[in-house]
Amino acid sequence: MKRVVLVPVMFVALALLLMPPVASAQTPNPAPQYRPLSNGEMSEQGLWEAWITEFTALTGKQKAEVVRRHVQMCLDSFELTGEQRALVEDMTAKFVTEEAYSETDPAKRAAIQQAMRPEAEKAMALLGPELAQRIFGAKPPISVVIAVKNDPKFK
16 A cells, blocks of 8 residues: 555656746746936946937937837836836826927927926826836937937838
């Protein structure tokens, strides 16, 4: 009787030992988390001059697309609640537009910024200063700027 029970138990134990761990078999290696850089970090790394030169040369449509891609990478990478995600998506839809990034009149730019102020305060309260800065204040890598610049859809 012991032999009949012992053989299946040993077989199951051996099978479990030889199987790859379930977690690693089901989940691929995570991609590196997106980390946008602040203006200061870009300056410290010697990237600011090239980044601002490339970004400034873009059209309003291209600038808005750079920012949309940056925000989407943030949404894909950062852990956000449903309410936080909805706020970021809403603000992006309202304020990341070709018109906003094409405007050159200082008075009209000030009006756009004034309209954003209540939303920005709400975002700061909901996201916290660090996350709000990473999403709305930091910059995407220069590779994003160049990709949009070279994308025929945004010429």
